[in-house]
Amino acid sequence: MGKPTGFLEHQRLSEAYASVDERLKSYKEFVLRLDDAQAAVQGARCMDCGIPFCNNGCPVNNIIPDWNDLVYRGNWREAIEVLHSTNNFPEFTGRICPAPCEAACTLNINSDPVGIKSIEHAIIDKAWEEGWVKPQPAAVRTGKKVAVVGSGPAGLAAAQQLARAGHDVTVFEKNDRVGGLLRYGIPDFKMEKGLIDRRAEQMKAEGVVFRTGVLVGTKEMPAGIVNDAKEVISADDLKKEFDAVVLAGGSEVPRDLPVPGRDLAGVHFALEFLIPQNKEVAGDRPNPISAKGKHVVVIGGGDTGSDCVGTSNRHGAASVTQFELMPMPPEEENKPLTWPYWPTKLRTSSSHEEGCERDFAVATKEFIGDNGKVTALKAVRLEWKDGKMSEVPGSEFEIKADLVLFAMGFTNPVGGVLDAFGVAKDARGNAKATTDGAGCYATSVDKVFAAGDVRRGQSLVVWAIREGRQCARAVDEFLMGESVLPR
Template sequence: MGKVTGFKEFERQDETYTSVKDRVKNYKEFTVPLSQKELTKQGSRCMDCGIPFCHSGCPLGNLIPDFNHMVHQGEWKKASWILHSTNNFPEFTGRLCPAPCEQACVLGIIEDPVSIENIEKNIVERAFKEGWIKPQPPKIRTGKTVAVVGSGPAGLATAQQLNRAGHTVTVFERDDEVGGLLRYGIPNFKMEKGIIDRRIAILEAEGIIFKTNVNVGVNYKVEDLKSFDAVVLCGGATERRSLPTPGIDADGVVQAMDFLTQQTKVLFGKEVKNQVMATGKNVIVIGGGDTGSDCIGTSNRQGAKSVVNFEIMPKPPGHRSPTTPWPFWPLQLKTSSSHKEGVERNWLINTKEFVKDENGKLTALKTVNVEWKMVPGQRPQLIEIEGTEKTWPCDLALLALGFTGPESTLADKLGIYKDARSNYKAEYGKYQTNVPNIFTAGDMRRGQSLIVWAISEGREAARQVDIYLMGKSELPSKDVTGDLVAM
């Protein structure tokens, strides 16, 4: 695919960023796109590798060599058609996905892998610019109705696929805007919200009904779901982790998602009472994942005095670890654009106490350095290193510790079984719960995961719902290898 010798002739080129001093002044996206000529070169780097492992790396089974070849040929409209045949929302994944496809790229064994994610983003942006992405309402309606609870990527993918099958789909969202964590959990500087809005406009034009400020089980009776022929639960894994640490109740210890959500809402003129601000404060972000990185970027934009990051795990190696060989997802240090904006990163450190003053306000964190003791056949043991205690000045501690699973409200009220990890129980490939007409997909079923997995599960669940309603389905699916099977 691509140019036969392209991978030998051209080096990988990624988008660049505007300068740190300029980009931290606002909450806009700050990438500098490559030229069309350079993008064509990047598409031509895709090898004729025989077995494209990028397919198995991508949960959606995207036809990556095919759309790379179209970009190499300058056939951007065909590239868009190929990309959208497996991915409903490449504008989301092209910005936010950690690109497991690139880590599985065969070229990555000897050189930098093909810049698949950036090519994907530019294909969909070109398609929107040229007007190639248009509403595709179904020609025939089946008379069947489906309720989708949750409007994150899993819910949106489920809704679009079922609508294309001819069913009448209503999406319920408990927040005031559609998008789930894409809307308020992802900072605007990583994805501007107009990107969501233009896609929602397409979905509405296709006939999908969106109802916001509707919290099923709270201000909408679960009994009313019985009026639908099928229900798909696509809520997120929103139960946040905390710490069993003294002083956790201090004024100034804040869940990361609250901090991020408030900032995005204020940015768009929403009323937020008592917004938590990092301005002029010593900020410590506990947790080294993407959410922690988002907190770092937001804190710097709010004008924090200092930003420090704690991670209890060891510092990953700068290059792929031998324990995670190609084509597996690598154990490797990740330095995000937010990290480059200013942060002191610390690994193998554990918070022992949140120190507060007589008024209950956070003033400092007490920590100790740790190490992990590995014993074959046993869980790793966390060992504190004597004499490494330290006190850090801190006015704002942001807990970016991930999520333990979905909220149990709907499962309890609908009588749905949960698995040992508190996720809503439904067999992979079937997505059907113990209540026959209720299905579930995305983080609510699999636990905290990636946007690309959410879209994949939404598409697969939609096919299973269609089969349940009609006895058969012409919606596309994947086999166990991730390859597309015939409609």
């Protein structure tokens, strides 16, 4: 695919960023997508490798060599058709996916992989600009009604596929706008929310009904979860009204850190900081938590922690420090050992580049306060041996902290929702459902299905899209006896 000798002739060209000074002035996206000519050259690097491991590296099994070749040859209209055949929302993944496909690229064995994510970004943005992305309403309606609980990427993908199969789909979302953590967990500087809005409009034209501000099954929300629900619908009412129900909520319960001083003012879960910020950017009330002029400590080294770093810098924090429990990973992976799998290596995000001190193998021992407010954090250094950690004697230290943000991941979906439906759970508290064989994605309760983080646990947007699509096929087969939807 691409140009047979392209990978020998052309170097990888990554997308450029606006300068740090410029991008810190706003919450706008700052990644500068490749132009048509640049994308064509990058598509030319896709080698005729025989077995395209990138397809399997991608959770939605994008047909990557085909659209790389089409972009190289200037056939953009065909490229978006191929891309959309496996991925409902490439404008999401083209921005925020970590690109496991690139880790699996054959060229990555001993060179820089093809810039697959940047080409995907270019294809979908050009498609929207050219007006090629249009509603695809079903030619024939089935009369079957499906409820989708949750409007994150899994719920949106399932809803769109089911609507295109001819079913009457209603999506229930507890917050005031659709998108789930796509909208409220991911800062606008990584993905502007107009991208979600225009997809929602496309889906409405395809027959999907969105009901926001509606909580399904439970009135109780655990600490750290923000919602705007003004209405509650029982699980029983939903099962009576609809022929099938898809549970597609996220894994939203945040991991806590119960150490002395946890109850001090200024110690928060990450989403207590990020969600109100996204609401402020959307024109709602101001974020009640400010990092301006504060010494911020982010506990957790993943994407959510990085989002806290970038948001704190835009607030004008005096300093930002990020702690990670695990030891510092190597700067470069051992490719012969890890390829084509996702490697462990040091990853520096755009937010880190904007200003952040990172410290690894550190555990928090205590939060220190004055007049009920956090002023410092006491930590200790760790030694890891044979997969086990132990504290390094005499290594305790204190760091100034006016704002502490927990970004240590999420443990499970909201249990009250699953309990309301009576579905069986796995050992981690997720909805129990298989992904293959007869009855895939079906829960222990008749006509109730589960997909995305509510089933598999905290994961990537691209995995949520995959599960939403596959679950839609399973629901279609359940309702109609067969399905023409792709898996």
